[in-house]
Amino acid sequence: MKRVELAVFDLDNTLYDWYASFLPAFYAMVDVATSILKCDRDALLDELRSVHVKHHDVEHPFSLLETKTVQEFVSQERSSQALQVLDPAFHAFNKTRKENLALFPDVRTTLDELRTRDITLIAFTDSSYFATLHRIRQLGLANVFQHIFCRAKSKNDSPFPVRPPPEDNLIHITTELPADETKPDPRVLFEIARVENKITSSIAYIGDSISRDVLMAKKADCFAIWAKYGVHKDSTMYEKLVRISHWTTEDIQREKNYVAEAEKIKPDFVCERSIGEILTVLDGPTGTLTRRQQRTS
Template sequence: MNSPQKSLLITDLDNTLYDWVSYFVPSIYRLIDTAKDILGCDQERLINDLQKVHKIHHDSEHPFALLEADVVKHTYAGLPRTEIKRRLDSAFHAFNSERRSRLRLYEGVEPTLDQLKSRGIKVVAYTESKFFGVVDRIRRLGLEAHIDKVYCRERSETVHPDEKPVSEWLADFPAHKVVEQCVHSLKPNPEVLLEICASEGVAPEHAVYVGDSLPKDIYMAKQAGITSVWAKYGSMVDLDLYDKLIRISHWTTADIEREKKFKLLAQGMQVDLIAEEKFSEVLKAFS
């Protein structure tokens, strides 16, 4: 029997459309190296402080986390956030410079998305990243023209240090394309994918999901009854970079144990399709 015709692609973002680890880790460590010199503090102390902030917000990309680090608050006690940011401006510029040089879409992502859309396939993204980081990357990569909607975690409750309103920051971005989900809507909960399908008016059997993580993305898609495509190319992570990521990440012991549990559940799981080398291989799921 032929499989049902597909009309919806749900794609992961990080390490599926672009290499998140290879851009973020060098960028955050450029910020750390620059900031420690400004502050005159030990690198390990600053890393510990940043990880503490990330864990409080359960977000390794918490906006301007440096301003909430204990060493920064102690060093600049009594100064307004705008002044503290000014004094640390070169650290933020170092992060932005490194990000500019490294953040790129994987080869073939744009033409593949455009080809799907030209065939009447709806393209939406689902990510565990939070609102501000997601919008920033989509804008930098020009993805807003290629994706119909993005489902992400709800934004952090934070104030821009320059007191810039969010409406001004989003002035040139189609904010209606972003749907913020409850912080508890985490992978690999299949109900999240089923809710996305329902919101898009597409039955699960007519959807395709692509992601780089077997225990989170693919296990979730299989549980939801959605055709799964494993972006194997995105799972090849530099181990040195990954160790540095763990060192500053928001992951708790409970998060790591949860990850181990789903790795065990995913063992021996049959993947519907494997994208070995590039994103364009997802087209096979729509043949």
């Protein structure tokens, strides 16, 4: 057993299937918007991609409102009510996302058990602020993590009024990271260790991407766990992501370089089928599990 004080979790495709929750919702919104606006669907997708590139975020909130088609529609209508016409499109997005967002099997029981073993849980994602906090709340994980690290929200104001956040602790425990501090840059793991007053060798890191999560964890000398069960394999869904993604040519080349670099490293442990497998390898800082077993035997 590896004794650790902290466990840092990637979120997307480590705790839930991000592709299954976001992409069908996005395309449901596009389909409804296309019929409301009576526009060409492919042209609208091109415009959405441009908005995502501009903000460098495929989950930029209300990107639909920043498209040329919608901007022209709003100016033609000359009415403050014009945007309300698009409500059914946003409703389709929210409904589909809610239906499809679910934790992978064993996630909740595994996180609870790790806490029982006196292991502090931290979340670290490259997703941006609003998307991250929304998913954590929706999945009932608001009280699970001691600290959340995510990408900073866009400096551009949302064109929609931002609703007041629910009354939980999340905004107080969330740190927004600068855009250049993305995985596999190990700086954030060093920062997490500093803030929590730990050394990185006492930290386990769990994520689904070898070239981002595992590579970063190894660079920071953490115990690197690969969530192999979360690796996305649906090529149709991946093509849908590429169609609207914010990735530039430089982003794609950088990703290829990480993949090449990651070929030289190996995770310290692999979860093949379920996150629950980490319970066979992680124990608390003082051998909490061992002591519990001794008490009950």
